[in-house]
Amino acid sequence: MTDPVNTSQQAAVGGLLRAVGDALGGPVPAKWGDAIGAVPRHRFLPERIWLEDGKGGYEPCDLQADSGRWFEAAYADVPIVTQVNDGETPEDPADAWPSSSASAPSIVVRTLRELDVRPGMNVLEIGTGTGWNAALLAHRLGAGRVASVEIDSDVARQAWASLNAAGLDVDVRCGDGAEGWNRRGPYDRIISTCSVRHVPWAWIEQTRSGGIVLTPWDNPMLCWGLLRLTVERDRAQGRFSPHSAFMLMRDQRHDLRIFRDVVRDEHVPAESGTALSPWKVTGDQWDARFALGLRLGDVWTAWEDDEERLWVATTDARSWAAVDRNGGQFTVGQYGPRRLWDEVEAAYRWWEGHGRPAPERFGLTVTGRRQWTWLDHPSRVAGAVRR
Template sequence: MTDQAQHLRTQLLNELTAVGVLRTDEWKAAAGAVARHDFLRGGFFRNAGGAAWEPVLQDDPGWLEACYRDESLVTQIAGTILPQDIRGQILREPTSSSTLPSLVLRMLEDLQVKPGMHVLEIGTGTGYSTAVLATRLGDDLVTSIEYDSDVAGRAGAALWEQGIHPTLVTGDGLLGHAEGGPYDRIIATCGIKTVPAAWMEQTQPGGLILATIGGWLHASELARLTVHEDGTASGPLLGGQVSFMLARPQSPPPLGLLPDLGAGTERQTGIGADVLDDWTARFITQFAVPNAQRLMLTRDGRNEHVLVDVVTGSWAAVYQDSGQWIARQDGPDLLWDTVEEHLDRWHAAGKPSVEKGTVTVTDQGQTLTW
């Protein structure tokens, strides 16, 4: 490693220690032994304004300095496109990235790992967090699974070049990796809509699952769940509005043909659609209507906030009329009634912060209580 890279890495870790992200000497030492730039030699994309992205390659000015800023760096666009594939700009969605170091290290601290524990990582990505894990615990105690075979191949090459040899698996991380279990800890570096049953089955009773629970309304929080003897799991939300790209198999499907939004029954509602502008309220709404997607439509000269359940076909349209919020809904489930019920319980509890919430996962689904 160059002196400049070593200086930049030390400076970054000292900054993260000063703000309380790095809380233990063990994780600081592990992170200090791993060069993040070695996992970004293929370059990355930087935002060029709005939805535009432009490549930054290893030989470009500022590449090394960017590798050691506390920023997420996009490494893949649209599922296949790499920085070296582009000249100029591209207007597509990011699909893989190197997570900002402060979040990687915060999550490793929050995982509460002890020496000798076996860890399954969901989402190898560039391999940086895998390297830090393996440096701390040892190669034989770390298994990492990556959905994208090309991403997995690049991560494996970067790890092996540094002499780090954890167990690497290419496959659907939502299924875990039963052959390597049971695990003491599972950590997910992708967002999930629901906690997979496979993860609970593959975790030792008393073990922990650390994952970002989110959804199609784009609000998410980090949860640390303890797996119980009866196969259920529960635990607190840790706060911070942590956000990851959703696991690809849980990405929202296309809405397709919309239902007849002029049908249904209308009523006044005490909770307007503007509540969905609040992160916590939107997070709670995802537990209420987990299969709903949100869109804005203009009908009859007014803006309507629409929720559509892509599984049942139920829908709700909420709009303002003379200062009063009106909800129109139809389908087997009354979506806005369900949203109101969950938000009313939150209001009755005094609108506590997410850190006061507890997530419980059973074979019947997952719930959020205060």
């Protein structure tokens, strides 16, 4: 006799695999397709998830109250917010902001494919989240081969319960992922499910020579990109690729707002003009934004009044610039020790002068003392050197 529940789940998994294959431009690799079928995504989601409300915010969706919508979201190729406001449920859903999520399955498969794991390898995951990514790895590698670190105790507890219920042997530790998990190292692979602006040296120290560290990348200008580093004796280096956007590691976050933290009534900006449209360095100009983010390091942007004014500021909140449309030109106001719009213009000219490079032409080198981004070759420094 046919089990309708199992049949429905199989159909949902099949639909998800087709959607992931469409996103990847080809079939899901068999080893990961088998894993997705063996560890169903919905079994790693909390009963309450948060879905986009169509107004730029999020609204709760509960399994008991709306099982159809909940199950449909579980098997759609979309990210799902699983926690808001670091676990503090807001009184008004309009005040909800994502703090933990289940990544879109196509992104999960893309990153696992880049990780290039093989039987017998030991893997450390930074950011357990729902536990589904660790479950896929454990299904592929076997018992005792996967460890995971999660900073949020409630998230870690729920992930461990889901992994245990699935019969998967994954060590889950509640702690700061930036520190890795030295007791279980060295690892053949380290994969982060949260983005970073600075690669923790502990990850490099805990990876075998020849091993790989794979992490989503973020800079204040744009959260976008995947970084794949190969570990050498005293350093690690590798290149970026596009296609990923993950939540930033908690201890690297900045909660900055223009009028609360940056601009003051007593500030008197220096005024000038520019021919560079602010839309060329924002919006859908992904390659430009990525390159400018690497070049400038600590600069972020925000739009005001339905994209009538672009604000540019530093993460230390000491310098800012505002760009307004003025006919076919733009007026600029700049304040602070740095002339930020001048820096943006110079970085944009640099990007254009080097052939408008996409993320794949950029790389990063990490040592115990500093790390720097480069264009085409490690000797061609492209961005701020971070210590």
